[in-house]
Amino acid sequence: MTAGALELVCPAGTPAALRAAVDAGADAVYLGFRDETNARNFPGLNFSREELAGGIAHAAARGAKVLVAINTYPRAGEPGPWLRAVDDAARLGAWAVILADIGLLDYAARSHPGLRRHLSVQASAANPETIGFYHREFGVKRVVLPRVLTVREVARINAAVPVETEVFAFGGMCVMAEGRCLLSSYATGESPNMNGVCSPAGHVRYEDRGGRLVSRLGDFTINVFEEGEPAGYPTLCKGRFRACGRTSYLFEEPTSLDTIRMLPELMKAGVTALKIEGRQRGKAYVAQVVSAFRRAVDAAARGEPAPALGLDPLTEGGRQTTGAYEKGWR
């Protein structure tokens, strides 16, 4: 790692992915417990308390930090799992917790004042006023910025508030303000905020209709693929729909965020950390993306151009976007 480089915060859906990320040069990894307290509550993913302790030890031995995402919204009448998640993250020595819910931030600030608090993207704090508010009220040290901002707006935030910012750099991309989207529960009954899932696999079906492949989420058709057309997962906001007499990917094409060419700009905007999306990804993907970003981040810190990284095959549909970072996206 090079002095002055952006901090590289990487996904760890499993202990194996954590080791892959740390060994590939991650400065920090983020992960969740194996329950609905985090926004990637998928079967086969996440950490037990013992696995977290082991992960923290592995990371610490290589100078990397572990962040625990507890970023769904505690259930009314049953806050126990969320409060215990905060308590256990503190007890096991996590570097920080990533929280979204106001009540949980309040609990963490009062019960574990020494535990570093980051504001999850699921809180959707998108401007200096709100970020300053979370800083004053809950001592939030860092905010993960929603993917609705241009680089100029990111710079404006960094100039205005004494809070570190972390921005999404690569991977899947929400087109809606995160933590404020009920599309998934409208179609499936399960949402990111309440269940830690979006467009969950248990509600996905594929139907063959005479050579055309239809992808369904709950009772709704999300896409129809002609024979030979590559078919993708039916994430609701990446579906093809009809509006205004036209068929289109109205919300967003199946595409991935890739900011690798924007790193110098993001540094200039005062960003502290880059976040790689993908806790649902396997260790090979994580290793490849993290090592590529390690080289890119170090090159940017030295003022060198971005090296060729070969990440294109890893993006959704082989397509990339810089998303909201550039105003033309809107």
Added chain:
Amino acid sequence: MTAAAKLTLGPLLFNWSADRIRDFYARIADEAPVDTVHLGEAVCSKREPFLREVLPEAAERLDRAGKEVVWSTLALVADGRDAKATRALLDGVDEPVEVNDLTALAMLDGRPAVIGPTVNVYNEGTLAWLAGKGAVRVCLPPELPRQAIAALAGAAGPVELEVFAFGRMPLALSARCYHARAHGLHKDGCQYVCAEDPDGMALETLDGEPFLAVNGIQTLSHAVADLSREADELMRMGVRRFRLSPQAVDMVAVAETWRGLLDGKLDTADARDRIAGLVSFAGLANGYFHGATGAARIA
């Protein structure tokens, strides 16, 4: 049923013409049995200059008619223009303000606040914290099931709880304007195409099934929420406020139906039939309350 339950007319979410808005609130003031009326732009700051011409007059008329006026703020404050609009609204009014994004709460600085349905209030901890910051009323997120609403109602104390009982449900917000995008335009040069759809622009699946409705940067349900069947249970839980969200239907008749239902003068089946008869452009839904999909209609 107790007569203490109140009706709120939520903010107009759609881009109607100035004349239509003027007529709408005049009729609400004169005829609709609602206790509270929300005014103001909650979706897109670009629409605000038009509203500035008509809303002060509407506010006066509603006030004279004995309605409480609440000013609603933007649900997504992303850029400087949005923040400026929010600040200007808060500085310009003495009436209560509805917080639809925490930006407004930060700016209110302890002034009494009504919390809108796009603020994430999912549990007692958040509710209590907001009460300490001046929240006097909270309209809950539409996706909450009955168990959560009951737990919140049990813990609400002096905070008045409101549920989203009628209208297309607000489901998502984006930096991107999907109305403009559907017309091949960019947000900055949108030509205000959202004005073409007074109930939002219907979005269908490729099977031709109605699914969602687009309203600028906002995505709504295609189905119209209807909690008339659940009103009695909600009142027993302690919910005393029901939000009717304006659609381009006879909202006075919607309000009269709800008033009759809450006063026990209209039974549930009659109320549901009347609501269904008033809404011709979409089906009705109540699934969220029952822990089902939001689109479901549970008989």
